Amino acid sequence: MTKREYAFNIVATFVKINKQMPVKMLTYRSRIQQDDLYSIPISDFFQSAFSVDCVIFGYHEGELKVLLIERGTEPYKNFWALPGDLVYPNEDLNASALRILKDLTSLTHIDVKQVHTFGRVDRHPLGRVITVAYVALVETQDLVPVASSWASKIKWHTLYRLPKLAFDHREILDSSLDDLRKLIKSEPIWTKVLPEKFTLTQLQLLFETVLNKQFDKGNFRKKIRGMKFLKKLNESEKSVAHRPSIYYKFDQPKFNEQKDGDYVFDL
Amino acid sequence: MTKREYAFNIVATFVKINKQMPVKMLTYRSRIQQDDLYSIPISDFFQSAFSVDCVIFGYHEGELKVLLIERGTEPYKNFWALPGDLVYPNEDLNASALRILKDLTSLTHIDVKQVHTFGRVDRHPLGRVITVAYVALVETQDLVPVASSWASKIKWHTLYRLPKLAFDHREILDSSLDDLRKLIKSEPIWTKVLPEKFTLTQLQLLFETVLNKQFDKGNFRKKIRGMKFLKKLNESEKSVAHRPSIYYKFDQPKFNEQKDGDYVFDL
DNA sequence: AATTATTTTTGTACATATTACAATTAGTAT
DNA sequence: ATACTAATTGTAATATGTACAAAAATAATT
Incomplete structure (x- = not known):
């Protein structure tokens, strides 16, 4: 398959699913018809563009996973990749990340955080594409698999046994995992992966899993008291066959107070 | 001045100084001559593009400043702005930041750090432009004013008395100052603003200035010993009229060792 | 009904770090 | 020699961190 055919596939799929031209194609909207796609020299689109890639981490009972899709089109057809998309011309960056998250998981009201922007010249085989990475942390179980725009398959992958990823997505994933670990110490992004009322054991297991580090039970609790x-x-x-755990809940207003005094978890 | 004239100015200036088309113009390179610019409908360029904006902080003896340029062209003509530029098609993001820094200050080998990417739909009056912010910390005195591509004037501005800035540059500046404060606690970006051999008083003053916070002399030194x-x-x-300060120096290899054990300054 | 198993919860003693402040020191200037 | 200044070191009170142990609450077992 030639470079030009790859590019055609990408654009054609996009148009079919989204019923509109991708960002970079808008330039041509007035001049061409959708079925004219072959008539456009490849050098005329995909010269530069920007996209959003979402690193969606899934947590459930001591297991941390990441959501990957299998690409249905070239380039990197049949490779696993981070879910991502071009940013619509009238769409804020954050909104774009939320849209991707919602399309894939049907979750709304999730905290997504921008982390790093990747812009190596050769990171995309078809042209210059810079991509803004976003991270989110969701309950693995909350995923409602949805037939999405990009994915032929969609699956939670264990972090420590990953397939070869498309583009520079492995680099993006590794860097974003670092960022997740920093974030979870200062922002309450974890509240959505635990029930309203949770036990300290649940909380500790969550932090141990994400930070990949063990804590002493007693000392963890002492910190919580502060x-x-x-x-x-x-x-x-x-109905547990042992001393029952007391439930805790997260108090957002109190958190906001403490945050102003540049408080961090520091676990 | 019409929107179209604004856009023309931008592109014309760019072409004049850089002797090449800006990124978004490359699409048209084969079809048009430079003096044909007026014949291009405005909607055909500047629909989407990406740029780099540099927040260059300058430190000198207890004063923190930021480098601003006065824009010579529309939009926001005569407004002060962060130095920034479109990213060349064959240029990595980081390289772009380094180029801007070098053009303005003639400094090389400075640590620039990517911080946040700003992409509000309406942040640029002429079209969709997302911008990646970079921060750097340099010695105010090291600035060698250079006739640059963009700036009619260039000046260090005190942080606490800033003029109204172009675009969303005030937001970028504020956010980047936060990022600088986080960075200086974990990365040795400050080594370039102190002499090779420096006293602990100098070091303390630097941190106090950047973090806008006072430290106890004795306790600061105790931390340094660790x-x-x-x-x-x-x-x-x-030749100082008091007990002389002992000089210290930064040991990069030792720093790398400690950094692996996820050490932070935490001052 | 008493005992056991299990896991939460609290406690405790020791080490280390932080804080506020005072004392000492090594130079120039008078 | 004495005064002066700012660097450096020290100190005592308090707070935090660490490792481990004891106590407590419940269901299951005997």
Whole structure:
């Protein structure tokens, strides 16, 4: 398959699914018809563009995974890749990340955080494309598989046994995992992966999993006591064959107070 | 002046100075002559593009400043702005930041760090432009004013008395100052703004200035003793009317060792 | 009904770090 | 020699971190 055919596939798929031209094609909107695509010299589009790639981490009971899609088109057809898309001309960057997240998982109201922008000249075989990486942390179970714009397959992958990824996505993933670990210490992005009411054991397991590090039970609890934004409830576990855990909940207003005094978790 | 005239100015200036078309114009390179610019409908370029903006902080003896240029062309003509430029098609993002830094200050080998990417739809009046922000910290005195591509004037501005800035540059500046403060605690970006051999008083003043925070002399020194990468020399100040300061120097190899053990300054 | 198993929760003693402040020191200037 | 200044070191009180152990609450077992 020639470079030009690759490019055609990309654009054709995009147009079919989104019923509109991709960003870079808008330039030509007035001049060409959609079925004229072959008549455009490849050098005329995909010269430069920007996209968003989402590194969606999934957490469930001590397991951290990452959501990957299998590409249905060239380039890197049949390779696993991070879900990403071109940014619409009238769409803010953050909105773009939220759209991708929603399309894939049907989740809304999730905190997505911009991390790093990748712009190596040769990172995309068809031309100059810079991409802005976003991270999100969701409950693995909350994924509702949706027939998406890009993906022929979509799957949670364990972090420590990854297939070869398309483009520079491996680099993006590794860098974003570092960023996730920094983020989880200062921002309450973890609140959405635990139930409203959670036990300290659940919280500890979550941090241990994400940070890949063990904590002492007693000392972890001592630290929690110093965090005003974690409120002890008057409820505890039922029907467990041992001393029941007390439930805690996250107190957003209290957190905002403490955050102003540039507080960090530091676990 | 019409929108189209604004756009023409931008492109014309760019071509004049850089003797090549800006990124987005490359598409048309084969079809048009440079003096044909007026014949291109404005909607055909500047629809989407990406740029780099540099937030260059200057430090000198307890004063922190930021380098701004006065724009010579529309839009925002005569406004002060962060130095920035379109990214060349065959130029990495980081290289672009280094080029801008070198053009303005003639400094090389400076650490520039990518921080945040700004992509609000309406951030540029002429079309969709996303911009990647970079920060650098240099010695204010090291600036060699150079007739640059963009600037009619170039000046160090005190951080706490800033003029109204072009585009969303005020937002970029504020956000980047936060990032600088985080960076200086974990990366040795400050080594270039102090002499090779420096006193602890100099070091303390630097951190106090950047972090806008006072430290206790004794306690600051105690912390320094725990940092293996700050080496005490057998030299001290001369001809000062008080007990002379001992010189220290930064030990890069030792720093790399400690960094692997995810060490941070935490001042 | 008493005992056991299990896991949460609290406690404790020791080491290390932080904080605020005071004392000492090594130079120039008078 | 004495005064002066700012660097350097020290100190005592407090707070935080660490490793480990004891106590407590529940269901299951005997």
